[in-house]
Amino acid sequence: MLTKLLKKDITATGRFFVPMIIIYAVACVVGKILMELVLSMLHTGSNMYDIILLVATVFATFFIIYIVACYILIRVFIVYDFYKTMVSDQAYLTHMLPVSANLLVLSKVLAAVVWQALTGFVVAASIAMFFAGHYDTAITGFYEFINSMEAIGMSFDFYCLNVFINLVLSAFTTPLMFFAAIAIGHLFGKHRILGAIGSYVGIYVIIEVISILFLIVIGFRITKPEQTSLLVNGSFVFSTILSLIMIGVFYWVTQYIFSRKLNLE
């Protein structure tokens, strides 16, 4: 049943994500062409340089705006689909499917993770594409980055592993935090949207307070500049543990409300 649910959810959310990713990919190709044109004209001294530079600058501005919009849109799409199918009109169909609330929530989370992973992959590919032909510059910058990390006592492998783990975990915590907020909002009778927004803000504040408390505690233990790695390494471990707790709690709350407290008025 999970496979069938995933097929349904990925198809439903795909109508938002696929055009968004295609537009991004096309924009990257256009951006790369403009970038190479600007660089080649810079060396040849073409009289079209100023015009192409202007076009490239305007394009780059819109491209950056689009990237920011995508970051927001990913969340908007995930929330919209969850709200529409779990608590709004289409929820009548969703909750009449012969599957448990547990599977319904799991499928929504996995669909959100799939799209975030795919978007992440496309972004990584686009970065590689932009650097194509200019790897010397990129590799120099990369070594400088490794050296600066090792200078403060950090292991590059440890850093990469933690960044990867936290990226994977955030693909779960981001949608689940929205889902839990919508589920809690569902308990607020006639003020469900307001309840969901309030719940999200409440959850956000609690997580921020916990994070700040951690930084204060660990901050007092740092007395020398060489101990900076303690803060960074500690933060990684802390955020991993916090993310795992968040995933467990948000998932449990969401599926509990939809299995025991469902009220589609």
Added chain:
Amino acid sequence: MNSILECSHVNKRFGRKEVLHDVNIQIEPGHIIGLLGPNGSGKTTLIKLACGLLTPSEGDIRILGEPAGPSSKLKIAYLPDKSCLSDWMKVSQIVDMFHDFYSNFDRIKAYEMLGRLDIDPKLKLKTLSKGTKEKVQLILVMSRKADLYLLDEPIGGVDPAARDYILQTILTNYNEEGSILISTHLIADVEQVLDRVIFLKEGRVVLDSSVDDIRIQNRKSVDELFREVFSC
């Protein structure tokens, strides 16, 4: 005989407002039951409770002896009083989805019914009229061999010709080993097909009787009795 639906001392409150009060109902297989009452009497709430879309404030609801859950949802075919299908989907995609999830869904039957109404399965739902969407939803429900059909206002808000089609579709396609619970306030249109009626008034069951008993004992049609019970 095992009850298909059993409601024991069911209460439902929304905030401070009590919508259903101490409802006790048993539905056995092979019946067509009218859940009758004016607007706001609690008909939709009772059906949603039976579907597991609402949680009772008190009391117990069982479908073939089981509480609401994934297995009870396979046994119930529910027609809501509003459209719950995704507008962006094609009719064929929705049929495929029902086929994927409900083992008792008959895809051939669904396409036959769509064909009789000249509904092109390749069309997206958003391109169909409100009435056609309602018919698609009804076809999906009646293409299932369910134990209990819960139909919430299936003939509400449609013209008399469409009412005839809807009632005909229900009567010719339901699983005769199961039962149908139809909620409506349009008594005259459904009276001929009902075996039993349940009158709901302000969230309370005020009458639960066979149609034959009403005719013999009260010497009235269901419609006449309804007007008498619910007169303003």
